[in-house]
């Protein structure tokens with residue numbers, strides 16, 4: 001029977017192993033951490049379900065991916081709403097017209113919005129950077145309050161040096177006062193006892209899947225590991241620069257770290273699952289409280305304070321030189337491991353910010369590529 005070696009047991013690696021197993025192909029997942037699940041893993045603290053790496057909301061238009069996730073765990077009907085602390089008061093994020101009256105200089109803000117109301121999206125898309133795009137959407141007062149300090153805390157550089165490319169997906173003003181963040185038809189949060197960990201455990205629950213944890217794979221030891229499990233094909237879901245010994249240099253990421261604190265004796269400690277803190281007077285950027293989405297009935301809660309500028313690999317810095325460097329690593333590894341023998345999937349190996357549904361989609365697509373390339377006949 002053919003065997004696939006998968007480096008990394010995050011959502012991408014686990015989804016791939018699941019799909020291969022259901023096509024009769026075995027896989028061995030090698031995971032650096034002590035447990036599988038990568039960024040999406042949920043844990044318990046003081047009996048409260050929380051997310052050590054920050055809150056995750058499953059939202060997608062992809063029916064196949066949604067059905068697969070639901071086959072692993074039931075989902076509740078949570079819809080994501082974010083709060084934001086502006087001028088010391090809580091408002092909705094994205095910006096709602098109905099929140100403007102509760103802010104200082106409300107009439108000036110409304111006049112600035114009105115002036116820009118007829119600028120169409122195509123014209124705004126011509127903006128040369130993120131700051132210009134936002135100013136054209138909302139005017140300077142809202143921009144200075146909601147966007148500029150948050151963005152500069154998040155990225156550690158002036159918003160005028162960031163690309164406008166992501167702005168339409170991240171920033172909006174809601175004239176219809178719709179408070180929910182995502183428009184996708186399928187949304188929710190895992191309703192089982194262990195949150196996203198139930199998805200991971202469900203994906204791995206197959207006799208054709210073997211998981212080995214505490215194994216940090218590098219290019220230097222890859223072939224020995226592949227021989228040991230008689231792998232016909234290799235899928236990398238790990239960061240390629242680290243894997244290849246950084247021989248062409250290091251890929252640039254913006255990292256965050258979430259410090260989680262158990263708060264006893266209260267049901268909730270804030271009004272929404274995520275509250276943004278754009279002000280530079282706050283050393284953190286967001287506070288997470290998964291309990292709003294998990295709807296767990298218990299005493300106590302867990303707050304996760306998110307700090308930026310950590311040495312972790314969370315958001316790729318989308319610059320042409322970084323994209324070229326990741327492409328160079330992929331080409332190099334195809335040459336070293338074999339063009340038809342190695343495949344790349346997930347956020348790390350493709351140097352992308354992708355949501356969970358996209359990474360499951362990448363895993364399903366990668367399974368087709370892998371199955372096509374396997375030498376032995378499938379069962």
Ligand SMILES: Cc1cc2nc3c(=O)[nH]c(=O)nc-3n(C[C@H](O)[C@H](O)[C@H](O)COP(=O)(O)OP(=O)(O)OC[C@H]3O[C@@H](n4cnc5c(N)ncnc54)[C@H](O)[C@@H]3O)c2cc1C
Pocket residue numbers: 007008009010011012013030031032033036037038039040053054055056057058059215216217218237238239243256314315345346347348354355356357359
């Ligand atoms: C701050 C933040 C918030 C997010 N919020 C959402 C959200 O609300 N909704 C949503 O849909 N998505 C969200 N996402 C995206 C989601 O987290 C990712 O799509 C998903 O976790 C990616 O899974 P992955 O398997 O590709 O990567 P990872 O989860 O990073 O898994 C990679 C795995 O590979 C292992 N590994 C790495 N190197 C090696 C090695 N050399 N050898 C062995 N193992 C290795 C790691 O330990 C890890 O377990 C968010 C992401 C971030 C950063």
